[in-house]
Amino acid sequence: DADVTQTPRNRITKTGKRIMLECSQTKGHDRMYWYRQDPGLGLRLIYYSFDVKDINKGEISDGYSVSRQAQAKFSLSLESAIPNQTALYFCATSETGTPGDNEQFFGPGTRLTVL
Amino acid sequence: SQQGEEDPQALSIQEGENATMNCSYKTSINNLQWYRQNSGRGLVHLILIRSNEREKHSGRLRVTLDTSKKSSSLLITASRAADTASYFCATDESSYKLIFGSGTRLLVRP
Numbered sequence: 001d002a003d004v005t006q007t008p009r010n011r012i013t014k015t016g017k018r019i020m021l022e023c024s025q026t027k028g029h030d031r032m033y034w035y036r037q038d039p040g041l042g043l044r045l046i047y048y049s050f051d052v053k054d055i056n057k058g059e060i061s062d063g064y065s066v067s068r069q070a071q072a073k074f075s076l077s078l079e080s081a082i083p084n085q086t087a088l089y090f091c092a093t094s095e096t097g098t099p100g101d102n103e104q105f106f107g108p109g110t111r112l113t114v115l
Numbered sequence: 116s117q118q119g120e121e122d123p124q125a126l127s128i129q130e131g132e133n134a135t136m137n138c139s140y141k142t143s144i145n146n147l148q149w150y151r152q153n154s155g156r157g158l159v160h161l162i163l164i165r166s167n168e169r170e171k172h173s174g175r176l177r178v179t180l181d182t183s184k185k186s187s188s189l190l191i192t193a194s195r196a197a198d199t200a201s202y203f204c205a206t207d208e209s210s211y212k213l214i215f216g217s218g219t220r221l222l223v224r225p
Contacts, residue, residue: 004157033212042203042215043158058212090157101165102207103148106157 003027004107006091012113019078021110023091031094032074033104034058034066036087043090049074050096081114088112120216121204127222134191136219138204139184145207147180147187152201152218161189161202194223 004025013019023032031050035043035058045058047066055066063085067075078085088111092104122137138147146165150158164171164180164187171178177190191198201220205213 035215040217042217044215045212048212088155092158101146101163102213103160103163104158104205104213105160108157109155111155 004091004093004105006089006107006110008110009108010111012115013081014115015082017081017114019081019112021076021078021089021091021112023074023076023107025072025091025093025105025107027093027095027105028071029093029105030071030096031102032068033092033094034064034074034076035090035092036060036085037090037109038087046076046089078112078114081112083114086112086114121202121219123219124217125220125222127224128194130194130196130223130225132194134194134198134221134223136189136202136204136221138187138189138216140187140204140206140216141185142206142208143182147178148205148207148213149176149178149187149189150203150205150215152203154200158203191221194221196223196225199223 007022033048034046037043044060048056049068065077088109090109091107094102094104148163149161152158162173162178164178175192180187201218203218205215
């Protein structure tokens with residue numbers, strides 16, 4: 001979805017390096033999410049944010065941190081990358097709406113390889 | 116942990132045939148959603164069915180939801196080669212987070 005962009009699209013790094021993945025959206029949504037996907041598996045939630053000053057841990061937050069710099073920007077950091085963080089990372093957004101209607105819009109993904 | 120679990124994990128059919136994928140989940144939900152992912156790309160929302168709905172249609176897609184059995188099915192009719200992708204169900208429990216299943220890989224042979 002062109003309304004949700006991620007940079008970089010691909011990154012190869014070494015163990016111990018600090019990495020930041022960035023997500024920007026033009027959809028005007030309040031809610032933003034970071035997921036990781038491992039081969040053959042579904043998505044697992046790392047962190048999510050329902051507003052600029054709201055940060056929540058997801059299912060697998062250890063080893064990651066996030067920053068919600070503005071409504072449109074949500075960054076994911078790996079403070080000290082390790083090989084098992086090699087995965088495909090997705091950012092997603094959704095509107096603040098009534099319960100029962102929270103479709104998410106995904107970015108194209110960042111493929112991260114940690115050597 | 117995964118909330119939704121899809122079945123089968125992989126499905127191979129001939130173009131023109133129907134494809135049926137199933138999803139089971141564990142807890143009560145507000146809604147259940149189906150997403151599609153082409154290889155290595157972001158997920159695209161297909162359809163959402165609320166907990167008080169039993170069936171929903173969108174083009175060639177038909178989704179059913181049985182809350183008593185905690186299960187849902189996605190039917191793609193008259194499949195095309197372009198339908199080849201992975202399909203994920205995702206459940207919304209109560210906090211507007213989605214919990215994704217592990218997906219069904221669909222291959223439609225021309």
